[in-house]
Amino acid sequence: MSAALEQSTPLLRDATTAAYLERLTHHITQNSDAQLLITVRVIDSADVDAVTLPGGYQCITRTLLVQLQSEGELASVLARGLAHTRTAFCYE
Numbered sequence: 001m002s003a004a005l006e007q008s009t010p011l012l013r014d015a016t017t018a019a020y021l022e023r024l025t026h027h028i029t030q031n032s033d034a035q036l037l038i039t040v041r042v043i044d045s046a047d048v049d050a051v052t053l054p055g056g057y058q059c060i061t062r063t064l065l066v067q068l069q070s071e072g073e074l075a076s077v078l079a080r081g082l083a084h085t086r087t088a089f090c091y092e
Contacts, residue, residue: 005041005059012042012062021078024071025058028079038082050077052084 021040029038036056043049045061052058058081068074 005043005053009059010044012044014042017042017065024075025078028075028082032079032082034082034085036085038078038085040078050081052081056085058082058085 021042025038025040038056038058041057041059042065043059043061046063047061048064048067050058050060050064058078060077064077065074068077
């Protein structure tokens with residue numbers, strides 16, 4: 001599903017943003033019971049949205065990222081996606 005999304009949706013390709021999201025996501029997963037690597041992609045869209053896909057993929061939109069007021073708000077979006085991933089993983 002992630003590969004199909006990446007082919008059909010424009011992604012924000014910014015190394016600084018990607019590195020920041022990777023560090024924050026790593027910190028969140030280290031402090032959880034996650035058994036799966038979480039990968040975050042930023043969709044280059046004016047919509048405000050976040051999507052969790054199977055296999056540990058999370059997608060957030062550029063506009064959501066810009067509208068968040070703090071790192072804590074971003075962490076809560078990512079942690080919620082992690083919880084969705086964890087819940088789906090538990091029932092498989």
